[in-house]
Amino acid sequence: MESSPLISAGLPIALFIIMIGIGMTLTLRDFRQVAVYPKGMIVGTFAQILLMPVVAFGLAWLFGVSPAIAVGLVIIAACPGGTTSNLFVLLARGNIALSIVLTVSASLITILTLPLFTNMALQHFMGTEESISLPVGKTIAMLVVIVLLPVAIGMLVRTRKPELARKAESLVSIFGGIVLAVLVVALLYGVRDQMWDLLKQAGPSTIALNVAGIALGLLAGRVAGLTQRESLAVAVELGVKNGTIGLMVTLTLLESSTMSIPAAVYGVLMFPIGFLLAMYGRKVIPKSNVAHAAGEA
Numbered sequence: 299m300e301s302s303p304l305i306s307a308g309l310p311i312a313l314f315i316i317m318i319g320i321g322m323t324l325t326l327r328d329f330r331q332v333a334v335y336p337k338g339m340i341v342g343t344f345a346q347i348l349l350m351p352v353v354a355f356g357l358a359w360l361f362g363v364s365p366a367i368a369v370g371l372v373i374i375a376a377c378p379g380g381t382t383s384n385l386f387v388l389l390a391r392g393n394i395a396l397s398i399v400l401t402v403s404a405s406l407i408t409i410l411t412l413p414l415f416t417n418m419a420l421q422h423f424m425g426t427e428e429s430i431s432l433p434v435g436k437t438i439a440m441l442v443v444i445v446l447l448p449v450a451i452g453m454l455v456r457t458r459k460p461e462l463a464r465k466a467e468s469l470v471s472i473f474g475g476i477v478l479a480v481l482v483v484a485l486l487y488g489v490r491d492q493m494w495d496l497l498k499q500a501g502p503s504t505i506a507l508n509v510a511g512i513a514l515g516l517l518a519g520r521v522a523g524l525t526q527r528e529s530l531a532v533a534v535e536l537g538v539k540n541g542t543i544g545l546m547v548t549l550t551l552l553e554s555s556t557m558s559i560p561a562a563v564y565g566v567l568m569f570p571i572g573f574l575l576a577m578y579g580r581k582v583i584p585k586s587n588v589a590h591a592a593g594e595a
């Protein structure tokens with residue numbers, strides 16, 4: 299289940315470049331609007347941190363998976379959205395500022411909640427309890443380097459060179475789509491010999507978790523009265539997980555390759571499903587709506 303050099307080294311670099319491009323689409327007003335109207339942040343964080351693990355417990359029972367797979371399912375559900383979710387929100391024409399805020403806030407809160415839900419799953423499904431902890435410094439440093447720093451650079455470029463930022467926006471979407479396509483191929487190639495076994499063990503429950511997260515995000519957004527762009531951001535954050543954290547917990551801290559299967563399967567399947575969600579977003583949200591929002595900012 300180890301990452302290939304292409305993923306472990308190339309993806310962070312590509313994401314850094316993509317996040318600079320995403321920053322070029324943002325202004326400080328975008329983040330002020332999230333702060334002034336925090337409903338989207340509250341709904342998204344609550345669903346991400348609390349509801350998704352509860353859904354995973356229910357799906358583990360519903361599909362009758364083995365105890366180790368059940369624990370792994372809860373772990374991936376309790377993981378925050380990854381930085382890749384910000385790119386999917388861009389492709390889906392969702393609210394990027396809200397997506398970034400949700401990525402950062404959920405990642406920081408997860409430092410406390412992921413060990414809690416992992417221990418609950420271990421105790422419930424396996425009758426054991428192990429104390430785990432996430433590397434706080436490393437997690438915060440990763441967020442700063444991969445999310446906050448490049449976004450700040452992009453926003454600075456937009457302030458100083460608005461015409462350049464406008465021209466770069468479409469290139470970012472194209473580059474981002476290519477990066478995601480390459481990543482999907484690399485992930486599939488890396489598990490090609492194990493793909494059928496992985497899908498048999500965790501495929502149905504993992505797909506159900508991914509679809510449930512997206513549906514929960516769209517439904518919660520509608521019930522809370524969020525805009526379409528805000529609802530899409532919440533749905534993507536719930537559907538596109540930081541599988542790296544899930545693999546770190548299962549392989550490094552719990553030393554269980556079986557528990558890592560849901561995170562590995564989820565890491566592959568969330569991309570094609572994310573592409574479908576992005577296509578849906580581009581269909582229901584006209585480009586003019588995004589341009590209008592940027593113009594108001």
